Amino acid sequence: MGEHLRGKAAIVGFGDSYCKPDERRTAMRMAIEATRAALNDAGLEKNDIDGVLVGRVPSSDIRPQWNNIFCAYTKITPRYSSEITVHAAGANAMLKHAALAVTNGVARFVLCVSADAGGLIDPRVVTAGMDADPEFEQPYEPIIPAIYAQVACRLMHEYGITEEDFAAVSVECQDWAIHHPYAAKAYKGPVSVEEVLASPMIASPLRMWNCAIWGPPGTAGVVIVASAEDAKKLTKKPLYLQGFGELATHEYITDRMALRSSDLPLGPLPSITSTGARAAGAAAYKMAGIGPKDIDVLQTGSNFSHSELMALSELGFTTLEDAGDYIRSGATGQKGELPTNTNGGWLSFGQPGVSCVMDSVIETVRQLRGEALGKQVVDPQIGMVHALGGMMACQSVAILSNST
Amino acid sequence: MAEPDISYPLWSIDTQHYWESCKREELVYQTCDDCESTVFHPRAACPYCLSDRLTWRPSAGRGSIYSFTLQHVPLHRERPGQLPRALGIIKLDEGYHMFAQIDASDLEALHIDQRVQVYFDRVAADLVLPKFRVADDEPSATSSPKKG
Numbered sequence: 001m002g003e004h005l006r007g008k009a010a011i012v013g014f015g016d017s018y019c020k021p022d023e024r025r026t027a028m029r030m031a032i033e034a035t036r037a038a039l040n041d042a043g044l045e046k047n048d049i050d051g052v053l054v055g056r057v058p059s060s061d062i063r064p065q066w067n068n069i070f071c072a073y074t075k076i077t078p079r080y081s082s083e084i085t086v087h088a089a090g091a092n093a094m095l096k097h098a099a100l101a102v103t104n105g106v107a108r109f110v111l112c113v114s115a116d117a118g119g120l121i122d123p124r125v126v127t128a129g130m131d132a133d134p135e136f137e138q139p140y141e142p143i144i145p146a147i148y149a150q151v152a153c154r155l156m157h158e159y160g161i162t163e164e165d166f167a168a169v170s171v172e173c174q175d176w177a178i179h180h181p182y183a184a185k186a187y188k189g190p191v192s193v194e195e196v197l198a199s200p201m202i203a204s205p206l207r208m209w210n211c212a213i214w215g216p217p218g219t220a221g222v223v224i225v226a227s228a229e230d231a232k233k234l235t236k237k238p239l240y241l242q243g244f245g246e247l248a249t250h251e252y253i254t255d256r257m258a259l260r261s262s263d264l265p266l267g268p269l270p271s272i273t274s275t276g277a278r279a280a281g282a283a284a285y286k287m288a289g290i291g292p293k294d295i296d297v298l299q300t301g302s303n304f305s306h307s308e309l310m311a312l313s314e315l316g317f318t319t320l321e322d323a324g325d326y327i328r329s330g331a332t333g334q335k336g337e338l339p340t341n342t343n344g345g346w347l348s349f350g351q352p353g354v355s356c357v358m359d360s361v362i363e364t365v366r367q368l369r370g371e372a373l374g375k376q377v378v379d380p381q382i383g384m385v386h387a388l389g390g391m392m393a394c395q396s397v398a399i400l401s402n403s404t
Numbered sequence: 405m406a407e408p409d410i411s412y413p414l415w416s417i418d419t420q421h422y423w424e425s426c427k428r429e430e431l432v433y434q435t436c437d438d439c440e441s442t443v444f445h446p447r448a449a450c451p452y453c454l455s456d457r458l459t460w461r462p463s464a465g466r467g468s469i470y471s472f473t474l475q476h477v478p479l480h481r482e483r484p485g486q487l488p489r490a491l492g493i494i495k496l497d498e499g500y501h502m503f504a505q506i507d508a509s510d511l512e513a514l515h516i517d518q519r520v521q522v523y524f525d526r527v528a529a530d531l532v533l534p535k536f537r538v539a540d541d542e543p544s545a546t547s548s549p550k551k552g
Contacts, residue, residue: 124479134414136445137503139533141411141479142491149473150493157471157516201488204474254493255445257470257501260452270501272471272493 002244002287007404009099010231010238011223013042016362017115018182019218019352024119027058027355028073030220031115035074038222043234044109049224051080051107053098055091055114056354056389059130060121060218070113080107086248087389089301089396091221091357096244096398098225110225116353119217123353131391133252145211145304146203147253147391151272152306155320156205158273163205165324166305167196170209170347172327173302175334177344180374184215184350210305215350221358223365228404237369242382243288243399247276253391276395277314277386284384284397285316292316295399296380297367298338299360301388302345311386312340315397339377342367357387361398368402409483410528418448421460426532429524431463433500444500465522466539467496472506472514490514494536508538 015037017030039046054067063069067083070076080101084090091114098110124143132138132147155161174191177183196209231238249266250256257270265282267274285291292315300311309323317338318326326332332340343349343363346356364383366372382401388394415423425432434443436450437457449456472492478484490506492514505525508514520536527533 133445133503135416135419136413139411139413139527139531140491140503140505141485142503143475143477143479145477146473146475146491149475150471153471153473153516201474201476203476203491204488206473254501254503257493257495258444258451 002283003289005099005103006242006287006289007240008103008228009225009241010228011241011365011400012226012231012234012238013038013040013044013224014362014365015039015041015222017220019117019119019216020182021184021215021217023217025117025218026120027061027115027117027218027220027353028070030117030218031070031113031222032074034115034220034222035111035113038111038224042224044224046074046076048109049076049111050078051098051101051110052076052078053081053094053110053112054083055094055358056085056088057083058116058355059123059126059353060117076111078107080110086246086394086396088354088357089387089389089394091354092361092385092387092396092398093244093246095223095225095241095361096246099241099244102225102227102230108226108230112223112225113220114355114358115218115220116355117218118214118351118353123214133254137252137254143203145206148304148306149203149206150253151392152205152304154273155306155309159320161306161309161320161324163197164193165309166205166210167193168324168327169302169305169308170196172332173308173341173345173347176342176375177348180343180349182216182219182373183344183348184213185344185348206304212303212346212356213348213350216352219352219355219359221355221362223361239365239368239400239402240404241398242290242401243284243286243397245280245283245287245397246395247279248394249276250393251390256393272392275310275314275388275392277311277388277397280395280397281315281386284399288399290382290399294382295338295384297342297364297377297383298340298386299343299363299384300341300345300386302341302347303351303356303388305347307388307392308341308345308347311388315384315386334375339380342372342377343374357389360385360387364400368400410531412531419446422446426524426534429532431465431522431534432460433463433496433498434458435461442499444502461498463496463498465496465534467494467520469506469514469516469518469520470495470501471516474511494520502534505535506537507535514538
């Protein structure tokens with residue numbers, strides 16, 4: 001599915017914007033900063049843009065039709081525009097929608113925008129209200145870690161995963177983050193497994209170091225997608241969109257237990273220890289005509305330590321049982337075969353809000369272009385972005401490369 | 405606007421019967437008249453065959469812990485409530501799963517498959533929340549992990 005789209009669209013320019021720890025800027029201001037940078041990078045004028053997609057509405061500026069609010073604010077009048085939300089993972093899925101548009105004559109240059117400014121709100125309360133079932137979970141006032149902890153508890157029970165395995169992810173992400181100028185946890189320096197295991201319990205079995213930090217106070221990312229033909233004319237550094245995959249399995253975590261059968265590779269059902277990432281990854285690999293061994297750099301959803309373990313397993317790099325050993329072997333580190341979450345991931349770079357997904361996209365773009373703000377991976381050619389949205393609900397995978 | 409001191413469920417006319425039943429200290433679920441599926445959470449139509457011929461049934465409110473966490477941090481700092489408190493997914497004997505608070509004399513001893521029994525917490529005059537407590541009289545079902 002989708003093989004005919006392989007390499008037919010490309011990112012022709014990107015821009016990003018970050019708040020330092022003591023800075024506060026609105027999502028709109030940062031989105032426009034990133035847009036200026038992306039237009040400059042692509043060598044395009046604002047009036048060249050005829051398509052605008054945005055990811056999930058910023059949690060710091062919850063207004064429906066944020067895509068149109070952004071367009072009106074910037075006096076862009078697109079002929080193709082929407083908010084793409086498979087939860088926050090929509091910021092990754094935008095690449096697919098943009099590719100569909102520019103390869104079918106619906107738009108020529110699609111601006112893909114995501115921004116958020118968690119530093120301006122109390123994200124704990126705002127996001128819990130959005131992501132817990134407002135009728136059957138929210139009355140018990142779970143924090144988001146308490147919802148994700150249901151999955152972690154089952155992973156330990158079903159697969160024998162340990163707190164040490166969770167800690168391995170925290171250590172790996174922090175090892176990358178300390179090199180990144182905007183990573184929210186960089187100032188803490190390297191962390192050890194023992195320190196992770198001694199950190200305060202938030203929602204058992206998840207400790208503070210197993211949970212993403214809220215921060216930086218704001219980020220924005222913008223990429224401009226065009227057809228491969230336009231890309232070759234415009235830029236010496238196009239990044240070709242080689243594969244996409246997506247699968248949504250539920251909205252609220254408890255209601256996932258009411259999904260009792262599926263033809264898709266979700267394992268025995270009902271379950272909360274499988275996600276749609278296996279199916280999404282398989283679709284992306286098939287479209288790109290490659291496999292896990294071909295990936296040079298990977299960003300995964302890592303709002304919690306076990307999210308990365310599950311992603312590494314379902315995307316075909318290891319198994320759930322071996323995922324902890326895989327990370328401890330150094331495979332996902334700076335000298336490993338699969339550098340993973342190279343900006344520190346959501347765990348240590350942080351979650352500024354919904355734009356954490358775009359941070360993963362931008363990190364992949366920067367790595368593939370050799371322009372990493374943190375530690376640069378040596379000459380990566382193919383990058384994968386995995387994003388999850390909601391309560392393990394929505395999974396999106398994209399594969400980008402330097403050449404067709 | 406002052407922060408409300410209770411998180412009221414966002415109910416609708418499709419689920420009103422569930423919440424009214426809770427006020428009478430009855431836990432209810434639905435079954436589908438067409439495909440005979442057990443349906444929960446309460447809703448307007450069967451999620452499996454899309455029929456809207458659903459029948460409300462009383463639940464015995466007995467089940468076992470499917471998964472759980474001890475939450476140590478409050479959602480609202482200004483009204484922390486009991487901390488830590490156990491929040492988990494319960495597998496009811498009728499074959500459906502629900503999220504709830506689980507009470508036990510020893511929270512640290514909670515474990516998957518432990519037997520629990522529903523009780524009704526009168527949170528406010530207009531809200532009764534189903535919660536669970538460990539059923540001391542029932543031995544846990546034994547189940548071994550699938551792997552590992």
